[in-house]
Amino acid sequence: MVTVQNLTMRFGNRVLFQDINLKLDRHKRYGLIGANGAGKTTFLKILSGQINEYDGEVIIPKQNKVGVLGQNQYAYEDFTIMDAVLYGNKRLYDAIKEKEEIYMTGDFEDDAVNNRLAELETICVEEDPTYEYDVNIAKILENVGIPAEKHNDLMSTLDSADKFKVLLAQVLYPKPDVLFLDEPTNNLDIETISWLEHELQRHEGTMVVISHDRHFLNAVVTNILDVDYQKIREFTGNYDDWYIAANVMAKQMELDNAKKLKEKDQLEAFVRRFSANASKAKQATSRQKQLDKLQIDDIKPSSRRDPSIVFKAKRVMGDEALNVEHICHSYGDNEVLKDITFKVNPGEKIAIIGGNGVGKTTLIKIIMEEMQPSCGGAVTWGATIEPSYFPQDTADIIKGDGTLYDWLRAFDPKREIAEIRNCLGRMLFNGEQQEKNVESISGGEKHRMMLSKMMLEGGNFLVLDEPTNHLDLEAIVALGEALHEFNGNVVCVSHDRELLDAFATRIIELHADHTYTDFQGSYEEFAAAKEAGTL
Structure with missing residues (x-):
């Protein structure tokens, strides 16, 4: 249902991924994973049409309905909660609102008005054959934790967590053929996440989801798209299946390279020993040809880096906590x-x-x-x-205004410089990054800073x-x-x-x-x- 052909994405001189060819099929739910900064959200925005400047082609058949989880929680402040969800099917939303306006102000002696009403009614039947859009929306809203008595309140009355729940309801309500979700479990409690898992397991089209919730990925996805090595590789199975397969592949690549390096050393040694010996010259030439053909595949460093988090208590606690x-x-x-x-x-x-x-x-x-x-x-x-x-x-x-190092040292000026820098390094801040201004770092980096402090x-x-x-x-x-x-x-x-x-x-x-x-x-x-x- 979604075809990606020869896709390459660059930011300046930096290549996020290149020459990507994928076919994302119906009845498959893809988990899009990769380290922060690897390009997951960029790839999802390319698939959903939110980014158009790239090399290559993304093809989604025009007859397919596409749903994209909104990220702007304040985009619908003047809508009622019910209308904000209905807006997920904009064709039905526009038809219903125009019908309401005509019934309030229209001249029913005018044939054009009546003809337009007939056209709008046709749209409503096509988009909502059972005339139950309000019932269906109310059910979804209640499932995400928005009670019925609030459904006609304005979106502006909700806190940010509940606004996000409405955006989730908005993208699920139309039951799109192709569904793109970026961190759908953010701001959701455990019970709502569990409900969402069951909803997505029943999705019959194509789905691509980004999530940092391992349990959610294991419960929902059928395939993994791994953004790494400037490539996007597809694996069959959930996150745990991918984790096992990826580690086996990396180990096998390492062993294959080690075997080839050993063979290379042996061939080079033979060539050195016998290239000057006339009786062995033919064999040496043969070995040199073997050596020239031998390909040593570099194991590219993964963009993933595992932080080293270790909490050590300085003081032994007594009998009361x-x-x-x-x-x-x-x-x-x-x-x-x-x-x-x-x-x-x-x-x-x-x-x-x-x-x-x-x-x-x-x-x-x-x-x-x-x-x-x-x-x-x-x-x-x-x-x-x-x-x-x-x-x-x-x-x-x-x-x-200080650097990451300065911010940490302010809590304990007597702390050894090396200890602070080592702690930052354990949380994946290299020497150059430790000199960044704390105001400029991302939310994820601030969380890693707080763990460094602890x-x-x-x-x-x-x-x-x-x-x-x-x-x-x-x-x-x-x-x-x-x-x-x-x-x-x-x-x-x-x-x-x-x-x-x-x-x-x-x-x-x-x-x-x-x-x-x-x-x-x-x-x-x-x-x-x-x-x-x-x-």
Whole structure:
């Protein structure tokens, strides 16, 4: 359904990818993966027609409906939520709005008006044969967490997370033949992500999706498009299938090259020894011809680089870690937290989960004493605890005119220069990048900076609020391993199930009705208990 022929994309002298030839078939769902900066979003924009300046050709049959997940959450501020979703089928939206205008102001004695109404009715029947567009839209909105009583409110009344949910509903509603999704799980809670997985598994056309959520990719995609080596290679299977295949291929390439290099050394040695010997000259000439034909394939360095995240506590903790007692908090008349009480024992690693708006970040801020509970309660840290904190919005903290190195050193001026630079290097900032101005770095780089700060701090109790936002898959896997290996406490808010599976020994789920579930066990065990109905 989508054909890519001889596609090459450059930014100045930099080649993102070249000579790409792909055929993306119906009934296949492609996960587009690659390191940050490899060109995933650029390739998706080329496929969807948002970028037109490239060499080569992208062909999508004209009869196919194309759906592209919007990224501008503020594009529909004056629309009702229902209309914003309906706009996903612009032909139907325009026809319905024109019909409404004619019924309000039209002259029904005029044949032209009646003829136009007949034309519009034909369009509506073609696009919505069952006349159930409003029912279908309402169902999708409720599934993404927008309640029915809000459907006729303006988009401007929603927060940014809910605006994104409406954009997701907008692209899913028309059931396009070709679907392009860039990070569709952003701002979604775990339950909504699970619903989205089931929706996309039923997609009958062609789909290309970018996601840093490994669990989501494994659940949804049938094929992988890997942007690396300035190429886009296709693999059959999900992310885990690709991971195994890619590592086997890299190892095989390495072994093949090693074998060829050994053969090359032997041939060169023979030629050197016998080229001057008349009796061996024929053999030497033959070996030289073999040597000339021998191709040594360079193993190109992958654009992927795995960060090395290691948290080491400087101080051994005592018998008490953290007590959270009867926390209540309201924003005006909106009660968010009610009587939250739990004790964190030394060594426990807790995941805090729940839908958007249930108070996860508020609870974290209260725990970190960034804000006081408005309706009572107390937070008591153990005497030996030294917390280290990763806030949700790193942009509020990582700012100023200094370099990356300067920003980190400001927290501990006595720290050895080599240690700071080594820590930045572990988070993939090379020597030149360490001199960048902190104001100029991306969201993902700011998250890696915050992880660098935490590694240098050496706290024995890590508190993290949505640390995987803006991180690529390699960094998320490395973070999960680091939290698992950490010899201390962890409290982490996240919707990334692979991360939760990696480290959590206890799950606290906050609910919309202000109750909460405190589950002893891994996230996998928690999910199984919920599915079995025992929670």
